[in-house]
Amino acid sequence: MTQTTTINDPRNPLEVYAADGTDKLLATGVPQDAAAHFREIGAWTGDTHWQLFRRAVETWPHDTAAVDNVRTLTWSELDAGVARAASVLAQAGVGRGDGVIVQMPNSVAYLEAVFAIWRLGAVPVFSLPAHGSHEIRHFAGHAPARVYVGTARPNRHLTRVQHDLAVPLEDGTELTTVLVDEGAADPWAEAGQDAPEPADVTADELAFLQLSGGTTGVPKQIPKTHDDYLYSVRASIDVCDLSRGDVLLIALPASHNFTMSSPGILGAVQVGAAIVFASDPMPTTILPLIERHRVTHLALVPPALISVLNSTERKSHDLGSVKTVWVGGAKLSEAAARRVYPDLGWRLQQVFGMAEGLVNYTPLDAPIDEVVSTQGRPMSPWDEIKVVDDDDVEVPEGEPGNLLTRGPYTIRRYHRAPEVDARSFTADGFYRTGDIVVFSEGTLTVVGRAKDQINRGGEKIAPEAVENALLTHPGVHDVSVVGTPDEVLGEKIRAFVIPRPDADASRLTPTKLRKFARGAGLASYAIPDIIEIVDEFPLTGVGKVSKKAQQT
Known part of the structure; x- marks a missing residue:
């Protein structure tokens, strides 16, 4: 096994190289021969997130791109906002390869900030609004990140976080804080000079650090390249029904992997769908938005969907515009799944996946029994699945066991966590998901989490x-x-x-x-x-x- 270390590099300070300076591994731990294979089969196309955004701007400049409770922007207007955000961030010292913590509420300004970071060639370090100063300081030191982007709106929890960030990190580094009023008509009013020209970034570079969905201790950071992540977005679109003219409601935290890519925000950018931001997934928040904006698609976790199913307010709103609800993040009970179409008139597509990689969907044309009782099929023909016992011996098809996976969008290591890697990945690069599943005739049914x-x-x-x-x-x-x-x-x-x-x-x-x-x-x-x-x-x-x- 090649020993790796992190070195300072003018191309990208967060990229990981072999200790001897040769045989470069990607930030995700994928070796070069596997990367070459993924390019050869057409999974990795060389696109970056910035290129994805620019294509949307150039293709649909006058279509509605993003909506929140203050602003409605076309793709062209969103592009101008991204440029202003990039100007503000550049003034704060953000440059190529820098880690930038993003802790913002769902809003158009969030979208502007993230794409501005990519325009500058920097690396978003995603966090959730619920994270406290302990987690944020850990993310900053571990990434490393030197700039924090957060909300300027009064918020007792986040104000405390921002106050705590004024104390230097353990290594003495001081975080530069950029606070954005996402509720203002112009959140980037401090923009001065023109934004720097977009940085020259390649698709095999680190695109961002995502957070593991695990609940043990501080969340692990997941490295994703432009190539592997955008492949997962395209693969999601192939098995979903999102297209131009659709309206996607973002009700879960925007930085979450489910919200970002399944098919999520980036899927909307890929196909030219409009993105509507909700502050939270409570029925009192999302039901009026569905009616007002004629939402066609939304993603929910099971507790949020169940709240909608049992809401006394849903009959007071016209929800007939919704085509599909994606439900994931945890297993949806069959009893709740069977209520979705009869009670709401929405098509259910179950999603079972993880920020580390593998994503499964129930097919749009699947029989109802498969939709309500399974968690779908791997979305990529190149996803590799093993179901093994506690000794890593594969179990017979149809028997429950531990899920292992490998493929073109699944990482082979966490970010700077060799001790975690040793127990999370096999020697040949399969990721141990921690799920107990049954895999039969190409369909996955989740039995539960091994630790639960x-x-x-x-x-x-x-x-x-x-x-x-x-x-x-x-x-x-x-x-x-x-x-x-x-x-x-x-x-x-x-x-x-x-x-x-x-x-x-x-x-x-x-x-x-x-x-x-x-x-x-x-x-x-x-x-x-x-x-x-x-x-x-x-x-x-x-x-x-x-x-x-x-x-x-």
Whole structure:
């Protein structure tokens, strides 16, 4: 194995080279022979994110490009805003290869900032609005990044983050802070001289650092090149129905991988669809926007979709413009999936993927049983899938096992994390996703996360199986199941249940819910030991249920 190290390089300070200065590896850890293969088969085309944006501007200059609650811009107007943003960032010292932390709310200004960073040849270091100063300072030191772009709007949480960033990092570096009022008519009013000419960047360079969806400690940083990431965007478009004239609602945090590329913001740029930003995915926020802007597509995580399904307000809005809802980030229960078309009239396309790489979609023409009960098929013909036991021996088709994957948009290492790499990747470059799946006839069904499995007295229980059973109860809005330590059994099963607003509380006692679970076919050892009725679940920054918080 070639030993690698990070060196200062005028082409790109964040790029990783072999220690002897030869046999360059890409920032993602992909070796040159594999990179050459991906180019040869046409997966990698040599496009950069800046070139993608410029094509949209030149092809559809007068089409609507981006909308928020203050501004509506055409592609030409967005291009002018990007140039002004680039001027502001250049004045702050951003140059080619510099890491720039982006922590902004969903807005047109967010889009301007990110494409301005790419125009300057710099590297966005993505974060979420929910991240605190501990995470942001870690991202800055680890990347490294020397400039922080955030909101100037009053926000107690982010104001505290920005205050803490005034303290130099551990190595003595001071972060330059650029605060942007995304709610202003001109967020880049401080723009002075003309923006520098677009930097000369190649597609094999580091495009940005994305965040892992894992919940253990500080999120890991995922390196992505222009080549591999834009291939994933094009592959998503090939299996989705997004096209020019469509209207895409961005309700999840814009910097999240799901929101960015599946097919997401970059997919809209690729095909010329309009992008509408919502501040959050709550029904009270997104339902009026769907009606007002005639939204055709949106992406939601399961808790957000379930909130829409159970919202008392949805019948007050015309939602008939929506063609497709993509649901991912966590497994959607079959019970909820079966309600989408009858209740909303929306076509459901399940998405199962990860920021590290592999993405699966249920096909648009798939039978309904496949759509509601599986998490789809690999979107690329060059995705490699293995399902193995704990000794890395492949299991028979149709048997559950640990998912390993490799392909043209899947990384082969994290950013500057060799200890994590050692347990996350096989010697031949397969990524250990941490998911337990069944792979049969080309279709993936997620059984659960390996780390979430509950070991109750020697019996292995997938939380999803318990959740799916309880979700069929007519009075249940949502369910989350975790393991909780027990001296006798090792772990007990704890279920958190959110009732529907109109539910009869007398039917939702722990005793009656256990009886219902038995009647739904759960094994006796899988019946929850502890059932708690709650008003809400703790959520991660992207809106997924935080089982880690529920276990504490």
